[in-house]
Amino acid sequence: MLIASTKQVHDSGERLIDYLDDARADGMIILDGGLTPEVVGMLESTPHAKRILFACEWIEGANFPSVRCQNRQGARVAVNHLYELGHRKIAHVTGPEGNVLMHSRKEAFVAQMEKLELELKPEWVIAGDFSLTAGCLAAQEWIAIDDRPTAVFCASDQLAMSFIAELSRHGFKVPNDVSVMGFDDIDLAEQFIPPLTSIRQDRLMIGETAAKMLMERIVTPNEEHSTHAAVLPVSLVVRESTATTN
Numbered sequence: 001m002l003i004a005s006t007k008q009v010h011d012s013g014e015r016l017i018d019y020l021d022d023a024r025a026d027g028m029i030i031l032d033g034g035l036t037p038e039v040v041g042m043l044e045s046t047p048h049a050k051r052i053l054f055a056c057e058w059i060e061g062a063n064f065p066s067v068r069c070q071n072r073q074g075a076r077v078a079v080n081h082l083y084e085l086g087h088r089k090i091a092h093v094t095g096p097e098g099n100v101l102m103h104s105r106k107e108a109f110v111a112q113m114e115k116l117e118l119e120l121k122p123e124w125v126i127a128g129d130f131s132l133t134a135g136c137l138a139a140q141e142w143i144a145i146d147d148r149p150t151a152v153f154c155a156s157d158q159l160a161m162s163f164i165a166e167l168s169r170h171g172f173k174v175p176n177d178v179s180v181m182g183f184d185d186i187d188l189a190e191q192f193i194p195p196l197t198s199i200r201q202d203r204l205m206i207g208e209t210a211a212k213m214l215m216e217r218i219v220t221p222n223e224e225h226s227t228h229a230a231v232l233p234v235s236l237v238v239r240e241s242t243a244t245t246n
Contacts, residue, residue, distance in 0.1 A: 006032040020048040027214045030064075033057025033100040050221050055210040056203075057100050058229075065217075067210040067230045069201035071101055074234040075108035075153070078181055078199055081236055082151040083116055086245040087179060090118065091149035093138040093159050096129035105155050105183065124149050128159050135162025142178070143170055150178060150245045157182035157189050157198055164194075164241065175243035185237050195239035205232055 002025055006016070016039065019025040028051065035043075040062050043052055049064075058066035082090050092109045095102030106125070113120045126141050128134035135158065142148060142163075154160035160182030164174045174180050174194055182189065185200035209230050 006030070006035065017042060017046050017048075020046065020051065027051035027218045028053075029210050029214055030054050031056050033059055034096075034098060035059065050217055051214070053210060053214055053217070055206055060100060065213055065228050065230075067206050067213065067232065069206065069232045070234045071104035072108035074183055074199035074201070075105045076112045077234070077236050078153045078183070079109060079112040079116065081181070081197070081238070082153065082179060082242065083118070085151070085179065085242060087149075087151035088118055088245075089124070089147070089149040089151070090120075091124040091126060091142065091152045093126045093128045093135065093152060093154040093163060095155040095159075097127065099130075102155060109153060121147070128155060130156045130158060132158055132162040135159040136166040139163045139166035139170075143167070143172070148178070151242070152178060152180045154180065154182045157184045157186045157196060160196055160198070160241070161188070161192055164192075164196075174241050179242040179245070181242050189237070190239065192241075194241045197239045197242040198237050200235045200237045202232060 002019065004019070016028070020028060030052065031054070033054065034057070040059055043049060044063060052064055054064055054066040056068060058064070058068055079090060090113065092106060094106050110120065123145055126138045128138050135154065138159065139162070142152065152163065154163055160180050164180050167174060167178070172178065181197040183199045185198040189196040189198050209232065213230065
């Protein structure tokens with residue numbers, strides 16, 4: 001198995017194609033849904049296109065099979081959980097602009113807020129990028145809001161953890177002052193203080209499903225395969241970072 005970073009890919013996509021052209025790899029699983037149209041076009045035009053698939057992230061409109069979790073459902077479940085705890089002012093810290101996960105989770109968040117007839121002020125949607133730094137900056141934005149939301153749904157666990165850490169540095173307590181939850185349920189979520197409520201996606205299942213789909217396409221490249229997009233379930237994991245509103 002070869003592991004490579006797509007950050008090293010030239011705009012033409014040639015570096016990715018090289019792995020298949022020179023027989024260093026029999027197939028490719030790509031976890032980057034932010035590839036440029038030029039790179040995507042190169043991948044689609046290669047004779048090896050049937051041996052390429054995406055996992056976790058995907059390219060909208062591209063004809064590649066993919067494995068992903070129920071991102072939209074996860075965002076809806078997150079809003080419903082906070083709503084059931086009595087929260088009516090809910091903020092969202094997003095992923096990076098242009099990222100397919102960011103758009104899926106944000107759009108579902110906004111739609112569920114509308115469905116529940118909850119107000120959503122523009123300043124309650126805070127831009128992030130899945131990083132620890134973005135979580136700290138988002139916390140500072142939350143602190144500066146006059147009408148602060150009582151709950152915050154972060155688009156990733158890393159965002160949520162750094163959001164909580166920055167609030168703590170400013171004297172705010174979670175969940176006493178604000179409920180915070182993330183998305184992914186990474187290993188650290190359970191050990192974090194407070195233990196983080198999160199939307200769990202089964203990363204092992206994503207990997208296993210992607211590997212199985214790729215192997216089928218390598219072994220029988222000329223057959224039509226029934227599964228084009230495998231969408232795997234998510235689940236709510238409730239811990240101590242969310243609580244009923246005061």
